[in-house]
Amino acid sequence: MLRSMYAGISGMKNFQTKLDVIGNNIANVNTSGYKKATVSFQDLMSQTTTGAQGATDARGGINASQVGLGSKLGTISNIHTQGFQQTTNNPLDLAIEGDGMFVVEADGATYYTRSGNFYLDDEGSVVNANGLYLQGLQGNITIPANAQSFSIQTDGIVNYINPDGTTEEAGQIGLASFSNPAGLQKDGSNLYLDSPNAGLVPGLVTPEADGAASIVSGSLEMSNVDLAEEFTEMITAQRAFQANTRIITTSDEILQELVNLKR
Template identity: 70%
Template structure:
Protein backbone atom coordinates (compact mmCIF):
# COMPACT_ATOMS: atom_id res chain seq x y z
CA UNK A 1 0.00 0.00 0.00
CA UNK A 2 2.85 2.39 0.70
CA UNK A 3 3.91 2.32 -2.94
CA UNK A 4 0.53 3.61 -4.09
CA UNK A 5 0.63 6.37 -1.45
CA UNK A 6 4.06 7.54 -2.59
CA UNK A 7 2.89 7.45 -6.21
CA UNK A 8 -0.09 9.60 -5.28
CA UNK A 9 2.15 12.08 -3.49
CA UNK A 10 4.43 12.41 -6.52
CA UNK A 11 1.41 12.92 -8.77
CA UNK A 12 0.01 15.66 -6.51
CA UNK A 13 3.36 17.44 -6.48
CA UNK A 14 3.66 17.37 -10.27
CA UNK A 15 0.10 18.54 -10.89
CA UNK A 16 0.67 21.38 -8.43
CA UNK A 17 3.67 22.47 -10.51
CA UNK A 18 1.52 22.25 -13.64
CA UNK A 19 -1.12 24.45 -12.02
CA UNK A 20 1.58 26.94 -11.01
CA UNK A 21 2.73 27.23 -14.64
CA UNK A 22 -0.84 27.51 -15.93
CA UNK A 23 -1.57 30.22 -13.37
CA UNK A 24 1.46 32.18 -14.54
CA UNK A 25 0.35 31.83 -18.16
CA UNK A 26 -3.13 33.14 -17.39
CA UNK A 27 -1.74 35.99 -15.28
CA UNK A 28 0.35 37.12 -18.27
CA UNK A 29 -2.31 36.75 -20.95
CA UNK A 30 -2.11 40.51 -21.67
CA UNK A 31 1.67 40.88 -21.20
CA UNK A 32 3.42 42.13 -24.34
CA UNK A 33 5.87 39.61 -25.79
CA UNK A 34 5.15 36.97 -23.12
CA UNK A 35 5.83 33.34 -24.06
CA UNK A 36 3.79 30.68 -22.32
CA UNK A 37 5.22 27.80 -20.32
CA UNK A 38 4.44 24.09 -20.52
CA UNK A 39 5.09 21.28 -18.04
CA UNK A 40 5.85 17.71 -19.11
CA UNK A 41 5.96 14.65 -16.83
CA UNK A 42 8.12 11.55 -16.84
CA UNK A 43 7.60 8.13 -15.33
CA UNK A 44 9.75 7.41 -12.31
CA UNK A 45 11.77 4.23 -11.95
CA UNK A 46 9.85 0.97 -11.67
CA UNK A 47 10.34 -1.84 -9.19
CA UNK A 48 10.87 -5.20 -10.90
CA UNK A 49 9.05 -8.02 -9.11
CA UNK A 50 9.85 -10.67 -11.70
CA UNK A 51 12.46 -10.61 -14.45
CA UNK A 52 11.69 -11.41 -18.06
CA UNK A 53 12.80 -14.74 -19.46
CA UNK A 54 13.70 -15.79 -22.97
CA UNK A 55 12.01 -18.70 -24.68
CA UNK A 56 13.53 -22.15 -24.31
CA UNK A 57 13.09 -25.38 -26.26
CA UNK A 58 10.23 -26.45 -23.98
CA UNK A 59 8.71 -23.18 -22.74
CA UNK A 60 7.88 -19.79 -24.21
CA UNK A 61 9.32 -16.51 -22.97
CA UNK A 62 7.91 -14.42 -20.14
CA UNK A 63 7.68 -10.67 -19.81
CA UNK A 64 9.05 -8.84 -16.80
CA UNK A 65 6.64 -7.75 -14.05
CA UNK A 66 7.18 -4.19 -12.86
CA UNK A 67 5.36 -1.82 -10.52
CA UNK A 68 5.72 1.89 -11.24
CA UNK A 69 6.76 4.20 -8.41
CA UNK A 70 5.04 7.37 -9.53
CA UNK A 71 5.83 10.29 -11.81
CA UNK A 72 8.32 13.12 -11.82
CA UNK A 73 8.67 16.48 -13.50
CA UNK A 74 10.26 16.17 -16.93
CA UNK A 75 10.64 19.71 -18.26
CA UNK A 76 9.17 23.19 -17.98
CA UNK A 77 9.41 24.49 -21.53
CA UNK A 78 8.99 28.00 -22.86
CA UNK A 79 6.92 27.93 -26.05
CA UNK A 80 8.28 30.61 -28.37
CA UNK A 81 5.51 30.70 -30.94
CA UNK A 82 4.47 34.10 -32.24
CA UNK A 83 1.71 36.02 -30.46
CA UNK A 84 -0.88 38.04 -32.32
CA UNK A 85 0.00 41.56 -33.42
CA UNK A 86 -1.95 44.49 -32.00
CA UNK A 87 -2.01 47.80 -33.88
CA UNK A 88 -1.26 50.79 -31.62
CA UNK A 89 -0.43 53.63 -34.07
CA UNK A 90 2.58 54.51 -31.92
CA UNK A 91 5.71 54.65 -34.12
CA UNK A 92 7.93 53.44 -31.27
CA UNK A 93 5.80 50.37 -30.66
CA UNK A 94 7.61 47.61 -32.54
CA UNK A 95 6.94 43.94 -33.18
CA UNK A 96 9.04 41.26 -34.83
CA UNK A 97 7.39 39.19 -37.51
CA UNK A 98 9.30 35.93 -37.53
CA UNK A 99 12.10 34.67 -35.32
CA UNK A 100 14.44 36.73 -33.20
CA UNK A 101 14.49 39.15 -30.28
CA UNK A 102 15.21 42.80 -29.63
CA UNK A 103 18.56 43.32 -27.91
CA UNK A 104 18.58 45.85 -25.07
CA UNK A 105 21.55 46.93 -22.99
CA UNK A 106 22.15 48.60 -19.63
CA UNK A 107 25.18 48.75 -17.34
CA UNK A 108 27.20 46.67 -19.79
CA UNK A 109 24.72 43.75 -19.77
CA UNK A 110 22.66 42.71 -22.75
CA UNK A 111 19.21 41.17 -22.49
CA UNK A 112 16.69 40.05 -25.09
CA UNK A 113 12.96 40.62 -25.40
CA UNK A 114 9.97 40.32 -27.71
CA UNK A 115 8.19 43.20 -25.94
CA UNK A 116 8.57 46.14 -28.32
CA UNK A 117 7.08 49.04 -26.35
CA UNK A 118 9.95 51.54 -26.66
CA UNK A 119 10.26 55.21 -25.77
CA UNK A 120 12.58 58.18 -26.19
CA UNK A 121 14.48 59.23 -23.07
CA UNK A 122 15.45 62.82 -22.23
CA UNK A 123 18.59 62.53 -24.40
CA UNK A 124 16.78 61.18 -27.45
CA UNK A 125 17.84 57.52 -27.12
CA UNK A 126 15.37 54.71 -27.82
CA UNK A 127 14.87 52.77 -24.58
CA UNK A 128 12.44 50.23 -23.15
CA UNK A 129 10.24 50.74 -20.08
CA UNK A 130 13.20 50.08 -17.76
CA UNK A 131 15.51 52.55 -19.52
CA UNK A 132 17.55 49.90 -21.33
CA UNK A 133 18.96 50.99 -24.69
CA UNK A 134 17.75 49.35 -27.90
CA UNK A 135 20.76 48.08 -29.87
CA UNK A 136 21.64 48.28 -33.55
CA UNK A 137 23.31 45.61 -35.67
CA UNK A 138 26.63 47.25 -34.72
CA UNK A 139 25.85 47.07 -31.02
CA UNK A 140 25.28 50.83 -30.84
CA UNK A 141 22.43 52.87 -29.38
CA UNK A 142 19.77 54.60 -31.47
CA UNK A 143 19.50 58.36 -31.01
CA UNK A 144 16.79 60.58 -32.50
CA UNK A 145 17.42 64.34 -31.96
CA UNK A 146 14.66 66.32 -30.30
CA UNK A 147 14.36 68.84 -33.14
CA UNK A 148 13.43 66.39 -35.89
CA UNK A 149 10.36 66.98 -38.01
CA UNK A 150 9.40 63.29 -38.14
CA UNK A 151 10.90 59.80 -37.98
CA UNK A 152 10.08 56.42 -39.45
CA UNK A 153 11.13 52.82 -38.78
CA UNK A 154 11.29 50.56 -41.83
CA UNK A 155 10.64 46.83 -41.94
CA UNK A 156 14.38 46.15 -42.27
CA UNK A 157 14.93 47.93 -38.94
CA UNK A 158 16.36 51.14 -40.44
CA UNK A 159 15.48 54.22 -38.36
CA UNK A 160 15.17 57.35 -40.50
CA UNK A 161 14.27 60.90 -39.52
CA UNK A 162 13.85 64.28 -41.16
CA UNK A 163 16.08 66.84 -39.43
CA UNK A 164 15.34 70.52 -38.83
CA UNK A 165 16.69 71.42 -42.29
CA UNK A 166 14.42 68.91 -44.00
CA UNK A 167 17.22 66.44 -44.77
CA UNK A 168 16.72 62.70 -44.41
CA UNK A 169 19.09 61.14 -41.86
CA UNK A 170 19.81 57.57 -40.77
CA UNK A 171 19.87 56.88 -37.01
CA UNK A 172 20.92 53.23 -37.33
CA UNK A 173 19.45 49.81 -38.02
CA UNK A 174 17.67 47.86 -35.28
CA UNK A 175 19.19 44.45 -34.69
CA UNK A 176 17.40 41.14 -34.37
CA UNK A 177 19.10 38.64 -32.03
CA UNK A 178 19.06 35.07 -33.33
CA UNK A 179 19.71 31.96 -31.18
CA UNK A 180 20.33 28.38 -32.22
CA UNK A 181 18.01 27.22 -29.40
CA UNK A 182 15.56 29.96 -28.30
CA UNK A 183 13.91 27.56 -25.84
CA UNK A 184 17.16 27.59 -23.87
CA UNK A 185 16.82 31.29 -23.00
CA UNK A 186 16.36 32.01 -19.30
CA UNK A 187 13.58 34.33 -18.16
CA UNK A 188 14.97 37.23 -16.13
CA UNK A 189 11.76 39.10 -15.33
CA UNK A 190 10.45 42.36 -16.80
CA UNK A 191 9.83 40.67 -20.18
CA UNK A 192 13.58 40.01 -20.52
CA UNK A 193 15.60 36.90 -21.36
CA UNK A 194 19.23 36.01 -20.76
CA UNK A 195 21.28 33.80 -22.99
CA UNK A 196 22.49 30.53 -21.47
CA UNK A 197 24.75 27.66 -22.37
CA UNK A 198 21.69 25.86 -23.73
CA UNK A 199 20.52 28.74 -25.93
CA UNK A 200 23.95 29.44 -27.36
CA UNK A 201 25.32 32.96 -27.93
CA UNK A 202 23.25 35.64 -29.62
CA UNK A 203 23.95 36.67 -33.20
CA UNK A 204 22.88 40.24 -34.01
CA UNK A 205 21.65 40.40 -37.59
CA UNK A 206 19.73 42.83 -39.77
CA UNK A 207 16.06 42.08 -40.43
CA UNK A 208 15.13 41.09 -43.98
CA UNK A 209 18.72 40.06 -44.71
CA UNK A 210 20.42 36.86 -45.86
CA UNK A 211 20.79 35.85 -42.18
CA UNK A 212 17.22 36.62 -41.12
CA UNK A 213 13.86 36.72 -42.86
CA UNK A 214 12.28 38.52 -39.87
CA UNK A 215 10.77 41.97 -40.29
CA UNK A 216 10.26 44.89 -37.90
CA UNK A 217 6.66 46.11 -37.88
CA UNK A 218 6.24 49.63 -36.52
CA UNK A 219 3.02 50.94 -34.91
CA UNK A 220 2.24 47.53 -33.41
CA UNK A 221 2.98 45.30 -30.43
CA UNK A 222 3.27 41.54 -30.20
CA UNK A 223 0.97 40.29 -27.47
CA UNK A 224 1.16 37.12 -25.39
CA UNK A 225 0.90 33.75 -27.14
CA UNK A 226 -1.30 32.40 -24.33
CA UNK A 227 -4.55 30.80 -25.54
CA UNK A 228 -7.06 31.11 -22.69
CA UNK A 229 -9.25 28.29 -23.97
CA UNK A 230 -6.27 25.94 -24.01
CA UNK A 231 -5.11 27.08 -20.57
CA UNK A 232 -8.55 26.56 -19.01
CA UNK A 233 -8.71 23.08 -20.52
CA UNK A 234 -5.26 22.24 -19.14
CA UNK A 235 -6.26 23.70 -15.78
CA UNK A 236 -9.31 21.44 -15.54
CA UNK A 237 -7.19 18.43 -16.52
CA UNK A 238 -4.58 19.28 -13.88
CA UNK A 239 -7.25 19.83 -11.23
CA UNK A 240 -8.84 16.45 -11.94
CA UNK A 241 -5.43 14.78 -11.93
CA UNK A 242 -4.65 16.35 -8.56
CA UNK A 243 -8.00 15.19 -7.17
CA UNK A 244 -7.47 11.65 -8.49
CA UNK A 245 -4.08 11.42 -6.79
CA UNK A 246 -5.57 12.57 -3.49
CA UNK A 247 -8.13 9.78 -3.93
CA UNK A 248 -5.30 7.26 -4.30
CA UNK A 249 -3.86 8.36 -0.95
CA UNK A 250 -7.29 8.28 0.73
CA UNK A 251 -8.08 4.81 -0.60
CA UNK A 252 -4.66 3.45 0.41
CA UNK A 253 -5.14 4.88 3.88
CA UNK A 254 -8.56 3.22 4.22
CA UNK A 255 -7.10 -0.15 3.23
CA UNK A 256 -4.29 0.27 5.76
CA UNK A 257 -6.89 1.09 8.38
CA UNK A 258 -8.77 -2.10 7.55
CA UNK A 259 -5.54 -4.10 7.94
CA UNK A 260 -4.99 -2.57 11.37
CA UNK A 261 -8.55 -3.39 12.37
CA UNK A 262 -7.98 -7.10 11.57
CA UNK A 263 -6.20 -7.46 14.88
CA UNK A 264 -9.25 -6.32 16.85
Protein backbone atom coordinates in the same frame (compact mmCIF):
# COMPACT_ATOMS: atom_id res chain seq x y z
CA MET B 1 3.43 1.91 3.88
CA LEU B 2 1.73 1.29 0.55
CA ARG B 3 3.60 2.25 -2.61
CA SER B 4 0.39 3.65 -4.05
CA MET B 5 0.33 6.35 -1.37
CA TYR B 6 3.76 7.66 -2.38
CA ALA B 7 2.78 7.47 -6.05
CA GLY B 8 -0.27 9.61 -5.26
CA ILE B 9 1.87 12.15 -3.42
CA SER B 10 4.23 12.48 -6.40
CA GLY B 11 1.27 12.97 -8.73
CA MET B 12 -0.20 15.70 -6.50
CA LYS B 13 3.11 17.58 -6.39
CA ASN B 14 3.51 17.42 -10.16
CA PHE B 15 0.01 18.60 -10.97
CA GLN B 16 0.38 21.40 -8.44
CA THR B 17 3.40 22.54 -10.47
CA LYS B 18 1.35 22.30 -13.66
CA LEU B 19 -1.38 24.45 -12.11
CA ASP B 20 1.30 26.97 -11.11
CA VAL B 21 2.50 27.18 -14.72
CA ILE B 22 -1.05 27.47 -16.06
CA GLY B 23 -1.80 30.23 -13.56
CA ASN B 24 1.28 32.15 -14.67
CA ASN B 25 0.24 31.80 -18.33
CA ILE B 26 -3.22 33.16 -17.60
CA ALA B 27 -1.80 36.01 -15.50
CA ASN B 28 0.31 37.05 -18.53
CA VAL B 29 -2.41 36.74 -21.15
CA ASN B 30 -2.07 40.47 -21.94
CA THR B 31 1.69 40.79 -21.39
CA SER B 32 3.38 41.93 -24.58
CA GLY B 33 5.97 39.50 -25.93
CA TYR B 34 5.15 36.81 -23.34
CA LYS B 35 5.67 33.20 -24.41
CA LYS B 36 3.56 30.53 -22.76
CA ALA B 37 5.03 27.58 -20.88
CA THR B 38 4.00 23.93 -20.90
CA VAL B 39 4.75 21.10 -18.48
CA SER B 40 5.60 17.48 -19.21
CA PHE B 41 5.96 14.55 -16.80
CA GLN B 42 8.06 11.40 -16.64
CA ASP B 43 7.54 8.18 -14.74
CA LEU B 44 9.82 7.37 -11.82
CA MET B 45 11.87 4.22 -11.56
CA SER B 46 9.94 0.95 -11.36
CA GLN B 47 10.47 -1.79 -8.80
CA THR B 48 11.10 -5.11 -10.50
CA THR B 49 9.40 -8.04 -8.78
CA THR B 50 10.44 -10.66 -11.35
CA GLY B 51 12.94 -10.24 -14.13
CA ALA B 52 12.50 -11.10 -17.79
CA GLN B 53 13.47 -14.56 -18.99
CA GLY B 54 14.35 -15.64 -22.49
CA ALA B 55 12.81 -18.57 -24.31
CA THR B 56 14.26 -22.05 -23.90
CA ASP B 57 13.71 -25.32 -25.74
CA ALA B 58 11.03 -26.29 -23.22
CA ARG B 59 9.40 -22.95 -22.38
CA GLY B 60 8.66 -19.59 -23.98
CA GLY B 61 9.98 -16.22 -22.80
CA ILE B 62 8.56 -14.39 -19.79
CA ASN B 63 8.23 -10.64 -19.48
CA ALA B 64 9.47 -8.74 -16.46
CA SER B 65 6.98 -7.73 -13.75
CA GLN B 66 7.48 -4.17 -12.54
CA VAL B 67 5.56 -1.84 -10.24
CA GLY B 68 5.85 1.90 -10.94
CA LEU B 69 6.69 4.23 -8.08
CA GLY B 70 5.01 7.41 -9.29
CA SER B 71 5.86 10.31 -11.58
CA LYS B 72 8.26 13.24 -11.66
CA LEU B 73 8.51 16.59 -13.39
CA GLY B 74 10.02 16.25 -16.85
CA THR B 75 10.30 19.68 -18.47
CA ILE B 76 8.84 23.16 -18.28
CA SER B 77 9.21 24.41 -21.84
CA ASN B 78 8.64 27.87 -23.29
CA ILE B 79 6.70 27.86 -26.58
CA HIS B 80 8.06 30.60 -28.85
CA THR B 81 5.27 30.75 -31.40
CA GLN B 82 4.24 34.08 -32.90
CA GLY B 83 1.75 36.12 -30.87
CA PHE B 84 -0.91 38.26 -32.50
CA GLN B 85 -0.13 41.88 -33.32
CA GLN B 86 -1.99 44.73 -31.66
CA THR B 87 -1.99 48.00 -33.57
CA THR B 88 -1.07 50.99 -31.41
CA ASN B 89 -0.02 53.59 -34.04
CA ASN B 90 2.88 54.52 -31.76
CA PRO B 91 6.01 54.56 -33.96
CA LEU B 92 8.17 53.29 -31.09
CA ASP B 93 5.97 50.23 -30.55
CA LEU B 94 7.74 47.53 -32.53
CA ALA B 95 6.72 43.97 -33.37
CA ILE B 96 8.92 41.27 -34.87
CA GLU B 97 7.34 39.39 -37.77
CA GLY B 98 9.27 36.12 -37.73
CA ASP B 99 12.06 34.66 -35.61
CA GLY B 100 14.49 36.75 -33.61
CA MET B 101 14.62 39.03 -30.59
CA PHE B 102 15.40 42.62 -29.77
CA VAL B 103 18.69 43.17 -27.94
CA VAL B 104 18.77 45.60 -25.01
CA GLU B 105 21.76 46.50 -22.85
CA ALA B 106 22.64 48.45 -19.72
CA ASP B 107 25.55 48.38 -17.26
CA GLY B 108 27.39 45.84 -19.40
CA ALA B 109 24.55 43.30 -19.24
CA THR B 110 22.79 42.05 -22.37
CA TYR B 111 19.18 40.91 -22.47
CA TYR B 112 16.82 39.71 -25.17
CA THR B 113 13.11 40.41 -25.53
CA ARG B 114 10.13 40.13 -27.85
CA SER B 115 8.37 42.99 -26.09
CA GLY B 116 8.75 45.99 -28.38
CA ASN B 117 7.26 48.84 -26.35
CA PHE B 118 10.14 51.34 -26.52
CA TYR B 119 10.47 55.00 -25.54
CA LEU B 120 12.80 57.96 -25.92
CA ASP B 121 14.73 59.05 -22.84
CA ASP B 122 15.82 62.59 -22.07
CA GLU B 123 18.90 62.17 -24.28
CA GLY B 124 16.95 60.86 -27.25
CA SER B 125 18.07 57.25 -26.87
CA VAL B 126 15.59 54.48 -27.62
CA VAL B 127 15.05 52.50 -24.41
CA ASN B 128 12.56 50.01 -23.00
CA ALA B 129 10.41 50.44 -19.91
CA ASN B 130 13.37 49.53 -17.65
CA GLY B 131 15.75 52.02 -19.26
CA LEU B 132 17.72 49.41 -21.20
CA TYR B 133 19.12 50.70 -24.50
CA LEU B 134 17.82 49.16 -27.72
CA GLN B 135 20.80 47.92 -29.73
CA GLY B 136 21.38 48.67 -33.38
CA LEU B 137 23.98 47.26 -35.71
CA GLN B 138 26.29 50.13 -34.66
CA GLY B 139 25.31 50.37 -30.99
CA ASN B 140 22.69 52.52 -29.26
CA ILE B 141 20.11 54.30 -31.38
CA THR B 142 19.69 58.00 -30.63
CA ILE B 143 17.29 60.50 -32.20
CA PRO B 144 18.25 64.21 -31.80
CA ALA B 145 15.95 66.33 -29.66
CA ASN B 146 15.42 68.83 -32.50
CA ALA B 147 14.20 66.15 -34.93
CA GLN B 148 10.84 67.09 -36.46
CA SER B 149 9.70 63.47 -36.79
CA PHE B 150 11.08 59.98 -37.20
CA SER B 151 10.08 56.64 -38.71
CA ILE B 152 11.21 53.04 -38.44
CA GLN B 153 11.27 50.89 -41.57
CA THR B 154 10.58 47.17 -41.81
CA ASP B 155 14.33 46.55 -42.25
CA GLY B 156 15.01 48.28 -38.92
CA ILE B 157 16.42 51.54 -40.32
CA VAL B 158 15.50 54.53 -38.14
CA ASN B 159 15.18 57.79 -40.08
CA TYR B 160 14.52 61.26 -38.69
CA ILE B 161 13.84 64.65 -40.27
CA ASN B 162 16.02 67.63 -39.35
CA PRO B 163 14.60 71.13 -38.79
CA ASP B 164 15.79 72.06 -42.31
CA GLY B 165 13.74 69.22 -43.81
CA THR B 166 16.60 66.88 -44.63
CA THR B 167 16.40 63.20 -43.70
CA GLU B 168 19.13 61.41 -41.78
CA GLU B 169 19.59 57.87 -40.53
CA ALA B 170 19.87 57.36 -36.77
CA GLY B 171 20.87 53.71 -37.07
CA GLN B 172 19.52 50.29 -37.91
CA ILE B 173 17.96 47.97 -35.36
CA GLY B 174 19.67 44.59 -35.10
CA LEU B 175 18.06 41.32 -34.05
CA ALA B 176 19.47 38.35 -32.16
CA SER B 177 18.91 34.92 -33.66
CA PHE B 178 18.79 31.64 -31.73
CA SER B 179 18.72 28.08 -33.01
CA ASN B 180 16.82 27.05 -29.85
CA PRO B 181 14.93 30.02 -28.37
CA ALA B 182 13.20 27.67 -25.93
CA GLY B 183 16.60 27.32 -24.25
CA LEU B 184 16.62 30.98 -23.17
CA GLN B 185 16.33 31.72 -19.46
CA LYS B 186 13.56 34.03 -18.26
CA ASP B 187 14.79 36.95 -16.17
CA GLY B 188 11.52 38.78 -15.54
CA SER B 189 10.30 42.11 -16.96
CA ASN B 190 9.80 40.47 -20.39
CA LEU B 191 13.55 39.83 -20.60
CA TYR B 192 15.53 36.70 -21.43
CA LEU B 193 19.12 35.73 -20.76
CA ASP B 194 21.31 33.67 -23.04
CA SER B 195 22.07 30.11 -21.96
CA PRO B 196 24.47 27.41 -23.18
CA ASN B 197 21.54 25.60 -24.84
CA ALA B 198 19.96 28.57 -26.63
CA GLY B 199 22.28 28.48 -29.63
CA LEU B 200 22.93 32.21 -30.03
CA VAL B 201 24.10 33.12 -33.53
CA PRO B 202 27.19 35.39 -33.15
CA GLY B 203 26.58 39.02 -34.02
CA LEU B 204 23.35 40.85 -34.75
CA VAL B 205 21.15 39.90 -37.67
CA THR B 206 19.97 42.55 -40.13
CA PRO B 207 16.15 42.56 -40.42
CA GLU B 208 14.81 41.31 -43.77
CA ALA B 209 18.30 40.18 -44.84
CA ASP B 210 18.83 36.53 -45.81
CA GLY B 211 15.32 35.55 -44.69
CA ALA B 212 15.53 37.30 -41.33
CA ALA B 213 12.44 38.66 -39.58
CA SER B 214 10.99 42.06 -40.37
CA ILE B 215 10.05 44.83 -37.94
CA VAL B 216 6.55 46.31 -37.85
CA SER B 217 6.36 49.82 -36.43
CA GLY B 218 3.17 50.93 -34.69
CA SER B 219 2.30 47.44 -33.44
CA LEU B 220 3.04 45.26 -30.43
CA GLU B 221 3.34 41.49 -30.35
CA MET B 222 1.05 40.28 -27.60
CA SER B 223 1.13 37.08 -25.56
CA ASN B 224 0.71 33.76 -27.39
CA VAL B 225 -1.42 32.38 -24.53
CA ASP B 226 -4.68 30.76 -25.67
CA LEU B 227 -7.21 31.10 -22.84
CA ALA B 228 -9.40 28.26 -24.13
CA GLU B 229 -6.41 25.93 -24.13
CA GLU B 230 -5.27 27.07 -20.68
CA PHE B 231 -8.71 26.57 -19.13
CA THR B 232 -8.93 23.11 -20.66
CA GLU B 233 -5.52 22.22 -19.27
CA MET B 234 -6.56 23.64 -15.90
CA ILE B 235 -9.61 21.36 -15.75
CA THR B 236 -7.49 18.37 -16.75
CA ALA B 237 -4.89 19.15 -14.09
CA GLN B 238 -7.58 19.69 -11.46
CA ARG B 239 -9.21 16.32 -12.17
CA ALA B 240 -5.83 14.59 -12.17
CA PHE B 241 -4.99 16.22 -8.84
CA GLN B 242 -8.31 14.99 -7.42
CA ALA B 243 -7.65 11.48 -8.73
CA ASN B 244 -4.28 11.41 -6.97
CA THR B 245 -5.86 12.55 -3.71
CA ARG B 246 -8.34 9.67 -4.09
CA ILE B 247 -5.38 7.27 -4.33
CA ILE B 248 -4.14 8.53 -0.97
CA THR B 249 -7.53 8.32 0.73
CA THR B 250 -8.13 4.83 -0.63
CA SER B 251 -4.67 3.70 0.50
CA ASP B 252 -5.39 5.18 3.92
CA GLU B 253 -8.64 3.20 4.13
CA ILE B 254 -6.74 0.01 3.33
CA LEU B 255 -4.21 0.76 6.06
CA GLN B 256 -7.07 1.42 8.46
CA GLU B 257 -8.51 -2.00 7.65
CA LEU B 258 -5.13 -3.59 8.39
CA VAL B 259 -4.95 -1.78 11.73
CA ASN B 260 -8.48 -2.95 12.57
CA LEU B 261 -7.44 -6.59 12.08
CA LYS B 262 -5.84 -6.39 15.53
CA ARG B 263 -9.20 -5.71 17.16
